[in-house]
Amino acid sequence: MADRDHVDEIDGAVRNLRARWRIASITSGWRFPSDWAVPEVDAVCGAALFRGDLAGALRNLGRSRAWTGAGLDETLYDVAALHAVLDRDSDADGLVSADPHAAPFAMLRAVAVGWADLTGDVPDRGATESFSGLATEGYLRVRLGEVYRRVTRIDPGAGEWPVLLAVSVDLSMVDGWSRPMAMVLVADVLRRVFDSGETTASLGCSTAVVLADRETAVAHRITSARRQIADRLRGDPQLVTAAHPEVRVHRLPDTLPAAHDLLHRIAGR
Structure with missing residues (x-):
């Protein structure tokens, strides 16, 4: 009893x-x-x-x-x-x-x-960042290799090259757990906006990238991502100073080594 x-x-x-x-x-x-x-x-x-x-x-x-x-x-x-x-x-x-x-x-x-x-859009947990769920840079390099092999096999001049969208947030005035949480919020928006099999990856503690096909709606999706990221960051009092993300679209260069160099430049290395 x-x-x-x-x-x-x-x-x-x-x-x-x-x-x-x-x-x-x-x-x-x-x-x-x-x-x-x-x-x-x-x-x-x-x-x-x-x-x-x-x-x-x-x-x-x-x-x-x-x-x-x-x-x-x-x-x-x-x-x-x-x-x-x-x-x-x-x-x-x-x-x-x-x-x-x-x-x-x-x-x-x-x-x-x-x-x-x-x-997360990458099934292998070893290929993702444990907190944000974004793909690692190593996985992104693998995907880029696949893209270059596919495009060059078809026709390098056929206009089939994807674009690389880079989103960077200024975390210089942010400290504590809010720093990684900023990228979690960025990752959440990018996965929701780019939900058609695109690769979303991390290039450090303040930069995320999306490998996306160059199609008619991509400009609208980029604009939507920029607005939603700013809104999400602005909604957190600890992240207001980071609420003006820098969003840039990069055309992939002609060779894979040059693409790897581009990743280094985007990450600020």
């Missing part, structure tokens, strides 16, 4: 935390209340209350949120709401202010990595 009482006590604690977290998340901007209560939520509550693998539970939650279509920004605020609730007394009403800047970096990183695992 005592064991049953203990189980009931655990279940009650999880239900209480889940209810308070849900209220805090919805009041902080969660858009679809009916989609919030996934099974991974209970796993996170149990880990947070009883010293379980919270990082692992948050990674699974991040994957679940991405699977149901939640954006990264919304997912991070959801975890910030959890932290705000945990930071209050157990009898608090859940009407707390979710502040991602107050939440521990480890919590935010875990859920962001999980989210990026599912949304």
